Amino acid sequence: MLNSAHSPLLIDLYQLTMAHAYVELGMEDTAVFELFVRNLPATRGFLVAAGLEQAIEYLEQLHFGSAELDFLASLGTFSSALLARLENLRFTGSVHALPEGTPFFAQEPILRITAPILEAQLVESRIINIMHFQTLIASKAARCTLAAAGRQLVDFGMRRAHEADAALYAARAAYLAGFDATATVEAGRQFGVPISGTMAHSFIEAHERELDAFRGFVAAHPAGTTLLIDTYDTERAARRVAELAGELEPLGQRRAIRAVRIDSGDLAQQCRSVRAILDQHGLRDIRIVVSGGLDEHAVKALVEGGVPVDAFGVGTALDVSADAPALDMAYKLQAYAGEPRRKRSAGKATWPGIKQVFRERGASGEILSDQVALVSEASPGEPLLVPVMAEGRRLAPPPALAESRDYCARELRALPAQVLELGSGPTVYPVQFSAALQALAAQLDAQLR
Amino acid sequence: MLNSAHSPLLIDLYQLTMAHAYVELGMEDTAVFELFVRNLPATRGFLVAAGLEQAIEYLEQLHFGSAELDFLASLGTFSSALLARLENLRFTGSVHALPEGTPFFAQEPILRITAPILEAQLVESRIINIMHFQTLIASKAARCTLAAAGRQLVDFGMRRAHEADAALYAARAAYLAGFDATATVEAGRQFGVPISGTMAHSFIEAHERELDAFRGFVAAHPAGTTLLIDTYDTERAARRVAELAGELEPLGQRRAIRAVRIDSGDLAQQCRSVRAILDQHGLRDIRIVVSGGLDEHAVKALVEGGVPVDAFGVGTALDVSADAPALDMAYKLQAYAGEPRRKRSAGKATWPGIKQVFRERGASGEILSDQVALVSEASPGEPLLVPVMAEGRRLAPPPALAESRDYCARELRALPAQVLELGSGPTVYPVQFSAALQALAAQLDAQLR
Numbered sequence: 001m002l003n004s005a006h007s008p009l010l011i012d013l014y015q016l017t018m019a020h021a022y023v024e025l026g027m028e029d030t031a032v033f034e035l036f037v038r039n040l041p042a043t044r045g046f047l048v049a050a051g052l053e054q055a056i057e058y059l060e061q062l063h064f065g066s067a068e069l070d071f072l073a074s075l076g077t078f079s080s081a082l083l084a085r086l087e088n089l090r091f092t093g094s095v096h097a098l099p100e101g102t103p104f105f106a107q108e109p110i111l112r113i114t115a116p117i118l119e120a121q122l123v124e125s126r127i128i129n130i131m132h133f134q135t136l137i138a139s140k141a142a143r144c145t146l147a148a149a150g151r152q153l154v155d156f157g158m159r160r161a162h163e164a165d166a167a168l169y170a171a172r173a174a175y176l177a178g179f180d181a182t183a184t185v186e187a188g189r190q191f192g193v194p195i196s197g198t199m200a201h202s203f204i205e206a207h208e209r210e211l212d213a214f215r216g217f218v219a220a221h222p223a224g225t226t227l228l229i230d231t232y233d234t235e236r237a238a239r240r241v242a243e244l245a246g247e248l249e250p251l252g253q254r255r256a257i258r259a260v261r262i263d264s265g266d267l268a269q270q271c272r273s274v275r276a277i278l279d280q281h282g283l284r285d286i287r288i289v290v291s292g293g294l295d296e297h298a299v300k301a302l303v304e305g306g307v308p309v310d311a312f313g314v315g316t317a318l319d320v321s322a323d324a325p326a327l328d329m330a331y332k333l334q335a336y337a338g339e340p341r342r343k344r345s346a347g348k349a350t351w352p353g354i355k356q357v358f359r360e361r362g363a364s365g366e367i368l369s370d371q372v373a374l375v376s377e378a379s380p381g382e383p384l385l386v387p388v389m390a391e392g393r394r395l396a397p398p399p400a401l402a403e404s405r406d407y408c409a410r411e412l413r414a415l416p417a418q419v420l421e422l423g424s425g426p427t428v429y430p431v432q433f434s435a436a437l438q439a440l441a442a443q444l445d446a447q448l449r
Numbered sequence: 450m451l452n453s454a455h456s457p458l459l460i461d462l463y464q465l466t467m468a469h470a471y472v473e474l475g476m477e478d479t480a481v482f483e484l485f486v487r488n489l490p491a492t493r494g495f496l497v498a499a500g501l502e503q504a505i506e507y508l509e510q511l512h513f514g515s516a517e518l519d520f521l522a523s524l525g526t527f528s529s530a531l532l533a534r535l536e537n538l539r540f541t542g543s544v545h546a547l548p549e550g551t552p553f554f555a556q557e558p559i560l561r562i563t564a565p566i567l568e569a570q571l572v573e574s575r576i577i578n579i580m581h582f583q584t585l586i587a588s589k590a591a592r593c594t595l596a597a598a599g600r601q602l603v604d605f606g607m608r609r610a611h612e613a614d615a616a617l618y619a620a621r622a623a624y625l626a627g628f629d630a631t632a633t634v635e636a637g638r639q640f641g642v643p644i645s646g647t648m649a650h651s652f653i654e655a656h657e658r659e660l661d662a663f664r665g666f667v668a669a670h671p672a673g674t675t676l677l678i679d680t681y682d683t684e685r686a687a688r689r690v691a692e693l694a695g696e697l698e699p700l701g702q703r704r705a706i707r708a709v710r711i712d713s714g715d716l717a718q719q720c721r722s723v724r725a726i727l728d729q730h731g732l733r734d735i736r737i738v739v740s741g742g743l744d745e746h747a748v749k750a751l752v753e754g755g756v757p758v759d760a761f762g763v764g765t766a767l768d769v770s771a772d773a774p775a776l777d778m779a780y781k782l783q784a785y786a787g788e789p790r791r792k793r794s795a796g797k798a799t800w801p802g803i804k805q806v807f808r809e810r811g812a813s814g815e816i817l818s819d820q821v822a823l824v825s826e827a828s829p830g831e832p833l834l835v836p837v838m839a840e841g842r843r844l845a846p847p848p849a850l851a852e853s854r855d856y857c858a859r860e861l862r863a864l865p866a867q868v869l870e871l872g873s874g875p876t877v878y879p880v881q882f883s884a885a886l887q888a889l890a891a892q893l894d895a896q897l898r
Binding site: 165188197198216 | 456458459460464465469473474476482524526570573605608609610611614615616617618634638639645651654655670672674679682712714715765774775776778780781786793794795796
């Protein structure tokens with residue numbers, strides 16, 4: 001098992017066949033590629049840009065080692081000129097991008113790469129692969145954050161995330177978009193995301209009696225823990241928690257029971273009855289955590305129903321973005337050798353030229369609308385794409401993840417209220433395309449190729 | 450960016466809080482956990498087991514290094530006894546599993562781990578994470594394979610797979626389940642999956658004229674290549690391909706144009722008109738490859754419509770299993786210290802005890818039905834779970850992936866025809882649960898905990 005995340009061979013083969021052709025044909029001019037989402041999923045009113053930090057790391061470290069060059073040579077299809085070029089290849093271009101945590105919409109460039117065409121083309125698949133996944137998850141997580149209305153959210157999705165990297169970066173992207181913690185320990189180590197964990201049903205089942213399991217777990221965790229109460233009968237388990245609290249009270253250890261977790265069944269009904277049982281026993285400070293198949297709609301229903309829940313564990317629905325497991329994200333050539341370019345394939349035509357997104361705000365900073373325009377145009381509003389790399393080097397140290405998280409929260413609050421509704425659709429937010437951009441597209445269409 | 454795939458910290462925190470409690474409470478007995486899918490997605494008639502090889506690799510190499518132990522110590526919540534235990538931890542248990550490529554159904558154990566409870570519990574999240582993803586993708590890929598009815602299938606999904614590992618293992622799982630190739634170069638290197646690639650629209654757009662792009666690409670790839678013909682106008686591009694073929698014919702280079710690819714629009718209509726144009730010019734041997742938003746249903750429609758297509762590139766729908774991006778896969782304690790165990794949570798009750806799947810076959814090897822029974826029962830049929838690890842060591846070298854691929858193809862062909870229909874549902878195939886298993890479940894339910 002090699003570390004595929006760093007492999008320069010984690011690309012589509014056509015990037016190498018094109019690189020081969022660029023070398024053979026002497027095509028060395030500068031290309032400008034932009035990354036954008038063609039259309040939002042039907043169930044998204046906005047997306048949240050994420051993954052930029054990992055994209056920059058990828059570009060910074062990109063190189064072909066001898067093992068990779070040997071493998072390519074063994075295929076027998078690539079010229080020694082290409083292999084020599086790859087041996088010395090480093091990313092030497094510049095990158096402009098939306099800061100992580102920025103809300104964005106269909107057809108808006110979120111990252112732009114300007115580099116010799118061989119380099120800019122070679123990184124296509126992996127740049128999409130990195131940015132697509134974290135953007136997908138941050139966008140889903142932001143919806144959960146809105147639904148939770150301030151209650152605590154924890155990422156529980158590692159087991160059904162799509163392999164190792166997805167688990168790790170889902171935790172990062174969810175935290176960026178407002179989650180409070182993750183169960184994934186490695187995300188705590190690599191990104192400083194707060195980690196949170198309780199117990200599994202198997203711990204209960206490994207004991208002859210549920211109360212013994214509770215007693216043993218609390219004894220092992222005197223500083224405080226959460227007890228899982230739905231293994232056999234949730235209400236009976238809640239009474240056992242109260243019984244245990246009664247045992248611990250005279251020892252001054254009652255506070256070791258911080259919370260209970262319910263993971264199945266009718267969560268609203270069980271939370272109400274468990275809350276009542278705990279309250280009857282004077283255990284008002286024991287919190288209730290729920291999990292088990294939750295998504296933003298279930299979270300919203302519990303919150304709006306006034307159900308006594310303190311925290312939500314959201315798993316699979318978050319980590320695979322279950323209702324929309326992919327975005328229609330593309331990375332397209334917009335200019336080559338100084339000339340604007342346009343793809344005209346049916347249903348996939350692109351806005352040509354080098355572009356910028358200008359965001360208009362009201363007096364209190366509230367977000368009103370966007371205009372996508374040529375970068376050369378004078379356009380009102382704040383330009384969203386900012387320079388992050390030049391000549392292959394990062395322009396500034398990465399912002400702290402917690403800082404990007406605060407920025408994301410502020411920007412989400414600034415969006416129009418109807419865009420933030422869970423039922424909001426892809427076209428609620430107003431995005432305009434400048435007259436000059438429309439004229440350029442028409443002009444390119446009129447040219448025969 | 451560390452290699453998270455190998456990190457022992459790629460687990461849910463609760464596995465460590467439980468491990469801590471097991472150490473504190475001196476719980477050292479043997480646990481038996483089984484991995485299974487509770488219910489199949491509504492759009493699946495069967496699933497295909499995959500990922501075992503990576504699961505074994507994970508268990509073989511599992512250990513905590515000093516960096517991981519230091520991180521855990523820094524959390525301040527774990528005892529030095531736990532840290533000492535983790536420092537020396539290796540997986541010492543045994544594993545039984547379905548061979549990769551075996552079709553299976555709901556509630557059937559596909560992997561069983563027998564080990565000291567701390568070890569068996571610790572690996573829960575990552576074992577699910579590994580087995581879930583490849584099983585998910587192999588199951589989706591098998592449907593595409595059935596739909597393609599012998600035409601060529603290539604995995605194009607890397608860019609929208611969920612980060613690096615997902616891209617790599619999707620290529621592996623798709624190949625196992627019948628795909629012919631992948632575009633992902635790294636999967637060629639790591640798993641020997643045949644790799645395949647053509648050109649992107651950007652290559653065409655980087656030229657002033659489409660014909661120049663075709664001419665240049667063929668010149669750079671005289672051994673044979675595929676030309677992408679939908680950048681501007683597909684039929685006009687097909688005529689340009691014919692024009693180029695005419696230029697190359699007297700030079701003896703005409704065979705360099707092996708195929709054309711169409712990636713957008715009405716694929717059936719375009720394939721027919723492109724085929725006609727090529728045939729009119731005597732270019733019957735130039736193959737047609739289609740791609741662009743394909744799934745098994747689109748593949749089936751093209752095949753059954755008699756559309757002249759030679760190969761399909763399937764991308765996003767495959768690599769994220771778009772219609773069912775997660776399986777309800779769980780890893781549950783079935784026995785501890787020699788006693789069967791059962792979870793009874795609402796909607797999530799498990800079949801207790803150590804189990805085996807017995808598959809009944811007809812005279813010609815055709816698969817008839819399965820029975821899930823206690824491993825101790827005498828049951829007719831072939832036992833599907835076979836030993837793969839004992840005392841922490843692999844029992845045999847891994848089978849070649851191509852061998853598992855052949856096995857998968859044979860087993861799929863042996864399934865009842867109605868199970869193989871794309872519209873087949875989760876309950877079409879007959880799975881029985883033995884009388885002894887039902888009696889054990891009832892007996893455990895009757896015991897109070």
